[in-house]
Each structure stands twice: as C-alpha cells, then as structure tokens.
Amino acid sequence: MGLNRSGLKLEILCNLDSGACNPAELRKLLKRPGVTLKSHPSLHAKVWWTPKAAVLGSSNASTNGLALECESGNGWHEANVRINDAHVIDGICKWFDDLFKAGYRIESEDLDQAQALWNERKQLAPTGMRLARTLFDAYRAAPKDPVWQRVKICYWSEYLDKKDQDWLDKEIRESRLPSNTSAYGEWNDKISADDYVLDFDVKVNKPTYHGIWKALPAAAQPASLRLVTKVKWLSLHAFGRFKVSDIEQAALAGIAATVIKQHGVDDHDVLITLPQAMALIDARPSASQEKAFERAMYNIYKEAQTFGYRPTLFLKMIADHGGVETARRLMRGSATSGFEKLWENNRLDLSVEALILRPEWHSLFTEEERKLARRRLRQFNYSPPD
Structure with missing residues (x-):
C-alpha cells in the first residue's frame, strides 16, 4: 500500500469491533510514524482518499475483511471505482473527517480484546467455493480451513471403565444428562467443546460406524471423560450440513487398520482429525488399481484351468473379500495346497506371491508383505521377479 514512504501522514479508520480487522496487522500500523489509527463501530465502507483522487469499492485493504489471511484470499472477485471529480473528492473528504472525529483512537489494550473476536470470526470465514454436497467434497474444496480440525474420527475397541460407565448411567438415569449422551475416556484434552466425532467400533474385524457425536460444552465429572451427544448432522x-455417506463411511473404515498401526497404543482406541484421515485415504491406491489387481487374480484361476487345476475355494475368496484382501489373507498363512499344486505343475509364476511382486502392484502391498512373498517363493526354489 505504499506505507514505507518517508514523511507519509496517514489517517486510517477501521471497524475493530466487527472482528474483521486482524489485530496483528493493526499492531504493525500503530508502530509506523505518521499513522493515526482509529476505529468506528458502525463503519462498513471501503474508501481510499487522497487530495487528487479517491477509490470506492468492495476491496478491503487486505484479505482480512473476509477473515482470511495471505493466499486464502486469492480468487475473490472485487470491484472498485477511481474518482477524479474534485467536487466528489471534497464530499468524500468531509464524510471521512466527520466519521474520523467520531471514532476512537485504537490502543494496544483494544487490540488485545479484539484478538479473541478475530480468532472466532476466522472460524466463520467464507470459502469462496460453491457449497459442496458431501463432507469429503467440502474438505477438498478448502482443506486448510481450520474448521476441519474440529472434525475427529475415533476408532475404538474398549468400553469405558466400569466406574466411569456406572457414573454415566446414573447421571442419565437420574435425568441430569440426556438419554443420548455417551462419553469418551482419556480424551478430554483432545476433544474440545462442539467438536464432532465420527465413531467407529473396531472390536471386530470389520469396523462398524456408530454415527456422529458432538462434544458437550462442559467437561464431565470425572474429569477424564468427554461427554458427547449423538447428532444427525455435522453443521x-x-x-453447510453434512451426513456421512455410505461411501465416506467405507473409506474411513478402510483406513482403520493403518490408523491403528500408525497412531494406536496397544492396538486400540485412536483419535485423529479429518485432515489426517483424508491424507491416508488419498494416499491409498485408487479403486481402479484394486479392480485391475482383482482381474489379475481371476486370471490366475483361468490360467490354472489350462493344466486341469480348478481352485474353486480361491475363486470364492475373491468373490467374498476382493482381490487385494484375498492376497493378504493368503500371505498371512502358510503355503496352501493351491500353492503346492502350482509348484507341482511348475507354474509358481501363477502364484499370488509372484503376482504381488510385480512392479505394477507395489503400491497395493507393504514391504513386509513383499518380503513374505519372496521368502516363500525361494523356499520352493523359485526366483521371484526383482
């Protein structure tokens, strides 16, 4: 804005009380010589005035009027008009002088108080994007928005301690808490008031989705608990408002094992944010790649038929669990009768072990799984591909 010019005399009027002014930027202005900074609580206009010209329009001095910062404000369409008419410029000058006199001088203490308002307004900042129809689409439209830190995903396998559960049951029974109240243990410091939690029970092999839970404002007693209530929507x-679609539930359930492996303690009860979950989901192989691998698995069955072997159990496993999961299950066990049948026919090139070692499928399997495949093939004197 040209504020570095020596000898500059500048009067700036803002609306500190609106929450739309970034206190950090105003502190910088207060330190500049020649700058007089005031606030008027009903100001909304955007006007730049000099003795020779004025500019009226929608643009703020920075992106801060949108409660955005830095590159977050890119892409917004603004309109401004430059005015050179001396009569109009004089009128703008008088209008500004009257407002400036009515305003109050901003002090450091005012900025301290305004900081909380600014922080709160940032949570309401517009995205500049079309409203999304699904939760994942909304996230991908503005992944850096701070609101996503308030959406958590929980993978749990242990119930509350009996003492905590008894306390919760009593509070509900005696009507001090609503009947749809539940609680998470040991996460009072990780779940804040009004956070949303997408709940997955991982006690069994297949994660089960138990809906959306919203953290209650007050901390529970005992203090180790975070009380939550079940809701229909993430607002x-x-x-906007979102439910978690079946596809989104499946995607979040699909990363459960990875999440527990990376973040879990004793392989249970993990809490992560939506951005962390989306990073894992987006890093997974595409569905098309998994389908291609499944076709390659079916091709093993077709090729085996050419020398009289019909692995029907193998075929059923693919139908029940999909190609990738079938391969993983076969890798976890010892060599199967089907593997030995392929060895007897000198066709270990058709084994699942040989298939997963092919370069095009590396992203579908872990290095540990590939090591198991190589070890098994070498035990049967078959040299796997590099």
Missing part, C-alpha cells in the same frame, strides 16, 4: 460454518 459446519461456511460449508
């Missing part, structure tokens, strides 16, 4: 400022 997210500037984005």
Whole structure:
C-alpha cells in the first residue's frame, strides 16, 4: 500500500469491533510514524482518499475483511471505482473527517480484546467455493480451513471403565444428562467443546460406524471423560450440513487398520482429525488399481484351468473379500495346497506371491508383505521377479 514512504501522514479508520480487522496487522500500523489509527463501530465502507483522487469499492485493504489471511484470499472477485471529480473528492473528504472525529483512537489494550473476536470470526470465514454436497467434497474444496480440525474420527475397541460407565448411567438415569449422551475416556484434552466425532467400533474385524457425536460444552465429572451427544448432522460454518455417506463411511473404515498401526497404543482406541484421515485415504491406491489387481487374480484361476487345476475355494475368496484382501489373507498363512499344486505343475509364476511382486502392484502391498512373498517363493526354489 505504499506505507514505507518517508514523511507519509496517514489517517486510517477501521471497524475493530466487527472482528474483521486482524489485530496483528493493526499492531504493525500503530508502530509506523505518521499513522493515526482509529476505529468506528458502525463503519462498513471501503474508501481510499487522497487530495487528487479517491477509490470506492468492495476491496478491503487486505484479505482480512473476509477473515482470511495471505493466499486464502486469492480468487475473490472485487470491484472498485477511481474518482477524479474534485467536487466528489471534497464530499468524500468531509464524510471521512466527520466519521474520523467520531471514532476512537485504537490502543494496544483494544487490540488485545479484539484478538479473541478475530480468532472466532476466522472460524466463520467464507470459502469462496460453491457449497459442496458431501463432507469429503467440502474438505477438498478448502482443506486448510481450520474448521476441519474440529472434525475427529475415533476408532475404538474398549468400553469405558466400569466406574466411569456406572457414573454415566446414573447421571442419565437420574435425568441430569440426556438419554443420548455417551462419553469418551482419556480424551478430554483432545476433544474440545462442539467438536464432532465420527465413531467407529473396531472390536471386530470389520469396523462398524456408530454415527456422529458432538462434544458437550462442559467437561464431565470425572474429569477424564468427554461427554458427547449423538447428532444427525455435522453443521459446519461456511460449508453447510453434512451426513456421512455410505461411501465416506467405507473409506474411513478402510483406513482403520493403518490408523491403528500408525497412531494406536496397544492396538486400540485412536483419535485423529479429518485432515489426517483424508491424507491416508488419498494416499491409498485408487479403486481402479484394486479392480485391475482383482482381474489379475481371476486370471490366475483361468490360467490354472489350462493344466486341469480348478481352485474353486480361491475363486470364492475373491468373490467374498476382493482381490487385494484375498492376497493378504493368503500371505498371512502358510503355503496352501493351491500353492503346492502350482509348484507341482511348475507354474509358481501363477502364484499370488509372484503376482504381488510385480512392479505394477507395489503400491497395493507393504514391504513386509513383499518380503513374505519372496521368502516363500525361494523356499520352493523359485526366483521371484526383482
């Protein structure tokens, strides 16, 4: 804005009380010589005035009027008009002088108080994007928005301690808490008031989705508990309301094992944010790649028929669990009768072990799984591909 010019005399009027002014930027202005900074609580206009010209329009001095910062404000369409008419410029000058006199001088203490308002307004900042229809689409439209840190995903396998559960049951029974109240243990410091938790029970092999839970404002007693209540929607400022679709549930369930492996303690009860979950989901192989691998698995069955072997159990496993999961299950056990049958026919090139070692499928399997495949093939004197 040209504020570095020496000898500059500048009067700036803003609306600190609106929450739309970034206190950090105003502190910088207060330190500049020649700058007088005031606030007027009903100001909304955007006007730049000099003795020779004025500019009126929608643009703020920075992106901060949108409660955005830095590159977050890119892409917004603004309109401004430059005015050179001396009579109009004089009128703008008088209008500004009257407002400036009515305003109050901003002090450091005012900025301290305004900081909380600014922080709160940032949570409501518009995204500049079309409203999304699904939760995942909304996230991908504005992944850096701070609201996503308030959406958590829980993978749990242990119930509350009996003492905590008895306390919760009593509170509900005696009507001090609503009947749809539940609680998470040991996460009071990780789940804040009004956070949303997408709940997955991982006690059994297949994660089970138990809906959306919203953290209650007050901490529970005992203090180790975070009380939550079940809700139908995630209501997210500037984005809208969302349920979790079946496809999204499946995607979140699909990363459960990875999440527990990376973040879990004693292989149970993990809490992560939606951005962490989306990073894992987006890093997974595409569905098309998994389908291609499944076709390659079916091709093993077709090729085996050419020398009189019909692995029907293998075929059923693919139908029940899909190609990738079938391969993983076969890898976890010892060599099967089917593997030995392929060895007897000198066709270990058709084994699942040989298949997963092919370069095009590396992203579908872990290095540990590939090591198991190589070890088994070498035990049967078959040299796997590099």
